[in-house]
Structure formats: structure tokens, C-alpha cells
Amino acid sequence: MNIIVCMKSVPSSETKVKVNSNGKSIDETDIVYEINPYDEYALEEAIKIKEAHGGKVVIITLGAPTATQNIRKGLAMGADEAVHLICENIELADSAIVADLLAAAIKEMEFDIIFCGKKAIDCDNHQVPNRIAQLLGIPAVTAISGLELTPESAKATRNIEGGSETIPVDFPALFSAEKGLNEPRYASLPGIMAAKKKPIDERQVSAGEQLLELISLELPPPKPEGRIVGEGPEAAVELIRILREEAKVI
Amino acid sequence: MAKGVLVFVEQREGVLKSTAFEAVTLGKEIKSTIGGDLAAVLIGSDVAGIIPEISEQGLDKVYIANDEELKFYDGGRYAGIIEEAANKADPAVIIIVASSMGKDIAPRLASALGAGVATDCTAVEVDGGRIIVTRPVYAGKALVKLKFKSDPQVLTIRPNVFPVSRQEPNPPEVIKLEAGDRKEPVERVEHVKSERPELTEASIIVSGGRGMGGPENFHLTEELADELGAAVGASRAVVDAGWRPHSEQVGQTGKTVSPNLYIACGISGAIQHLAGMLSSKNIVAINKDPDAPIFKVATYGIVGDLFEVIPRMVEEVRKIKG
Numbered sequence: 001m002n003i004i005v006c007m008k009s010v011p012s013s014e015t016k017v018k019v020n021s022n023g024k025s026i027d028e029t030d031i032v033y034e035i036n037p038y039d040e041y042a043l044e045e046a047i048k049i050k051e052a053h054g055g056k057v058v059i060i061t062l063g064a065p066t067a068t069q070n071i072r073k074g075l076a077m078g079a080d081e082a083v084h085l086i087c088e089n090i091e092l093a094d095s096a097i098v099a100d101l102l103a104a105a106i107k108e109m110e111f112d113i114i115f116c117g118k119k120a121i122d123c124d125n126h127q128v129p130n131r132i133a134q135l136l137g138i139p140a141v142t143a144i145s146g147l148e149l150t151p152e153s154a155k156a157t158r159n160i161e162g163g164s165e166t167i168p169v170d171f172p173a174l175f176s177a178e179k180g181l182n183e184p185r186y187a188s189l190p191g192i193m194a195a196k197k198k199p200i201d202e203r204q205v206s207a208g209e210q211l212l213e214l215i216s217l218e219l220p221p222p223k224p225e226g227r228i229v230g231e232g233p234e235a236a237v238e239l240i241r242i243l244r245e246e247a248k249v250i
Numbered sequence: 251m252a253k254g255v256l257v258f259v260e261q262r263e264g265v266l267k268s269t270a271f272e273a274v275t276l277g278k279e280i281k282s283t284i285g286g287d288l289a290a291v292l293i294g295s296d297v298a299g300i301i302p303e304i305s306e307q308g309l310d311k312v313y314i315a316n317d318e319e320l321k322f323y324d325g326g327r328y329a330g331i332i333e334e335a336a337n338k339a340d341p342a343v344i345i346i347v348a349s350s351m352g353k354d355i356a357p358r359l360a361s362a363l364g365a366g367v368a369t370d371c372t373a374v375e376v377d378g379g380r381i382i383v384t385r386p387v388y389a390g391k392a393l394v395k396l397k398f399k400s401d402p403q404v405l406t407i408r409p410n411v412f413p414v415s416r417q418e419p420n421p422p423e424v425i426k427l428e429a430g431d432r433k434e435p436v437e438r439v440e441h442v443k444s445e446r447p448e449l450t451e452a453s454i455i456v457s458g459g460r461g462m463g464g465p466e467n468f469h470l471t472e473e474l475a476d477e478l479g480a481a482v483g484a485s486r487a488v489v490d491a492g493w494r495p496h497s498e499q500v501g502q503t504g505k506t507v508s509p510n511l512y513i514a515c516g517i518s519g520a521i522q523h524l525a526g527m528l529s530s531k532n533i534v535a536i537n538k539d540p541d542a543p544i545f546k547v548a549t550y551g552i553v554g555d556l557f558e559v560i561p562r563m564v565e566e567v568r569k570i571k572g
Contacts, residue, residue: 011388013389013501013502013503013521013522013525014520014521014522015388015391015521016391016521017388017391017392019392026388026392037503038503094366094396095357095367096360096361096366096367099357099361121388121389121502121503122387122388123387124369124370124385124386124387124388124389125367125369126348126353126356126357126369126370127356127357127360127367127369128357129357130325130354130357130358130361131357131358131360131361133358134357134358134361134362135361139326139433139434140325140326140358140434141325141434142325142353142354143350143353143354145496155437158350159350159497160262160323160350160351160439161262161349161350161448161450161451162441162442162444162448163439163440163441163442164439164440164442165322165323165436165438165439165440166436166437166438166439166440167434167435167436167437168437169434178496179496179499179503179504180495180496180497209399210366210399211365211366211398211399211400212366212368212396212397212398212399212400213396213397213398213399214394214395214396215382215394215395215396215397216394216395217387217392217393217394217395218392218393219391219392219393220386220390220391220392220393220528223528223533223546223547223549224549226533226535226545226546226547226548226549226550226551227549227550227551228540228545228550228551228552228553229550229551229552230552230553230554231552231553231554232552232553232554232555232558232559233554233555233558233559233561233562234562235552235553235554235559236552236559236560236562236563236565236566237562237566239534239550239552239563240563240566240567240570242550243511243532243534243550244570247511247532247549247550249453249454249510249511249531249532250454250478250511250567250570
């Protein structure tokens, strides 16, 4: 089973965002980049499938040269090799460009399954997985929380409002991972040592024209000063009155 | 030159989503500026009965694919049908709600149309016929403004953000569409047995954090939620600890919510959590630590022991409801 995992380096979810004076990008000083959490579920699932069915897991990352560190982490978890498409200033680029670049590289590779995270937690676009599948002409099931697999096909479960739906697909196919799909492993020390020798194929790419123009990036307006209704259980009476009579929300 | 607006109106099992009205109302506003028709596209099995319901919104046209085979969602097929409607209507703007279905459809459709998508928008303006959207990035820690260069302009909108207005019924022209081919049809749908609304659709949410002390105490937030007709949520810490299922997680690696009222019980307010609930219209914080960061974003706060405060709230709500 040949499995490709699309993996992105993103600012850690604990990051406090500061905007640069150009009003178009974030201040990257002190930012810790981690593997996009949803991509970690994707990578874990790929490694589990390889362990059960044999084959190879290849990471593909589009991003700045600094992404190498997280690619090594992915290799240490158990991926076999990586392709790093080096593209500067792609951070908030629109998803069509990202998908075009990734799909063009994937087209040249052998695969039965492509895994992605359901979204990247920085740009929150939710688009790249389905755009890649569309460009490659393969079926896709997004935001999956469960996967039952045979060598030729799979049944994927995705959560919907108030329940879940199960979708059977034949390979080649693309899946994007939701939290809850699995519990990603930590890289072992031997894994970290082995990762240093695993190949990373670095290629320079350049982004085409964007379909959306970034006009500005700013912090959300500060919330107006709240009010402490009171202390202890007695304050509950006043709170409920306020919610009903003033805020009119209950 | 493309004109008008096409809105995908989502239904599940013959029931129209309430958020469909939010999308149509926005479509009506955009149409009033850019001109052209306001059209809806409706897909499903036995869904013709929904047409009068959405017609109250002043639609000019409804494109409908009504076929037994479309009973369950099929991403590629549904997107293909909307593409067909878009080819017929030639709209300048396509609006889809950022539900689990909408998030799956929009990129498929846009890729087929060569269009850009602005996802999960929270504000929309029109500038010289072009759409400018505001959308949260970094899970709401920052906002970007984007202007479309593509045609058509596809946007998905965050549920519970855009207001709904109704107008006099106006029978629209109905145009039938073919059902298209099978792509990745859903085989089975399972419903979670719950009387409570789903998080991303709820107008009130009662959420619990580490201050709840353990999984055995979440009956408190559930009781309050049930009295208020609310959904229940949880912070990442309690989901990671296995106290609550991931489907309830609110935050950067969970769900983003925009209810009218968000009640945070025993949640200190880690940046990860705040990111997911900051667009709530009213935030109530109940925490015994007066310095907890949650109070900085709360509209109303009670400093106190949630084990005493929540039961008292339940009691008060019961009194009101008489």
C-alpha cells in the first residue's frame, strides 16, 4: 500500500498572534511551528495502515525551508521518505494554489491512498483535500473519524451534525482526518535516529496567481469590558434575570 | 458578465436546515447591490415540499434535483449538480453554509468552476460588484479581509452569524436538474441519540472545563443545558483527559461556535479554547478564580463554586419557566 500524507507546519495552537506593521502577515518571532494537529492524525493512520498491510508512507509538505524540522518529526514517527516543496510566503495563500502545487507533485508519484488533515489550523480553509481529489479525479471522504480497510477499498465514517455517515470508496482515494480518528504516537529514540538518514526530496516551486487577494490582516476588536454579576450561588439569581430581561437570550 | 446570486439550501432527510434562511437572506442583500436573479439550488429525495418554505425569502428561481437516489449525501454528485445549476444561472456569487456538508461541497464545486472560495465568512460587503469578505484565521485569533479575483465568487458562511429576514411569498420559477452520476454515495447514516441540539447549530451552549473536577460531574452542565434547550460543550483539557467525547470539544482543534449565549463552567480560558468560542454573542463565565482569563472575554461573570452556582441557575431557570 503506497500512502501519501500531506503535512503542513503551522504555528502551535497555543500561539498568541501578533500582526506585522504591514497589516498583511503575522509576526513570526517566537512562534513555535508544529505539525498541523489534524495532519498528525492523518500521518498516524497512514503508519498504522502500513504496519497492517505493508507498503510505504511518503510525506509531502509545501512550505518554507523551516518546515524541514517537522518533516523530520514525521519521518521519526514512522514515515519512510518525504517530498518538500519549498515555497516562500505561502502562509495565507489561497487553497487553490496550494492544491495545484501539491496535486502536480502527487501526480508523478505512486499512491493508493492520500491522507490529509481536515484543515490547517492557521488558515482554517478546509479546502485543500477536496481540491486535490478533484484535480486528481479520485474519490474523497473528508473529516473522517473512522476507517475500515481492505487492500482494495475502505469504509470511512465522517461526523455530521447530530450523527455520522459511512461512505465506501475504492482506491485510489483521499481521506482527510478529524480528531478522534486515532491517538498519534510519539517518535521513539530509534525512530528519531533513523529519521536522520531518511531521504527528503527538496524542490523549489512557485505559486501561481491567487484567486483571492488579501486586503488586510488584523486582530479581532477587543471584547467590551464584561461585568462581574456577583460572587457565590446567590449571584445566579441576578445572572438569570439579566440573561432573560437585558440580554434577552433565554 | 455574470450576475445574480446562487444559494445552496441544505436539507437533511427532507428537513430544511434553519441556516439555509441565513444564506438566502445574505443572497438577497448581495443581489440588491449587484443585480441579477436570486436563485436557490435544492438537492435531495422528496424535497419539492421545501420550495414553498424557501420561497418566502423572495427567490426568483429554484433549481431542484429531486431523485430517490439523492436521499443521502454524495459529495461529488451533489457538487456536480450545483455546478450544473451554476452553469445555467451563471451567477456572480455562490453562497453555501459552512456546515459539514457545505465545507465538503464548496472546494469540490470551486475546483470544478476554477473559482476561489472564502471559507467560514463572518462578514460580507460588496465593493464595485466584487465581494469582500471578513473571515477568521488562526481560529479567530486574527481576521483577514479578502477580495475575490475569480468568477464566480464562492463563499461559505459561518452558521448563526448572518441575520434572517423574511418577505412576502413570491412563487419562484422552478427548474429541474438531472440527478447526475453516483460518485461517493453515503451508505449509512447513524444518528447520535440526543435530545440536545448540535454544537455548531445551537443558540445556547453550556460548556464544562477542568474545573468540573471529573467526568462524573458533567450531569450538572447537562441539567442546565436541558433546562435551557442548549447544546453541551467541553474544553480540550477534558476531552484529552477522556472525560467527554471529541464531538463536544470547542476550540482551535475542536468546533468553532457562534451561539447567542455561551456559558463556560470551570473553564479557565486557555487561548486554544477562547479561539473557538470568541464569536459567541454573549459569554457567561463561572469560575472560582477571579483572575481566570475567561473573565476577560466574558460578558457576564460569576466568581464562585460551580457546584453551588450551576444548581442555583437550574433552579432559577425552572422558576422562570414555571
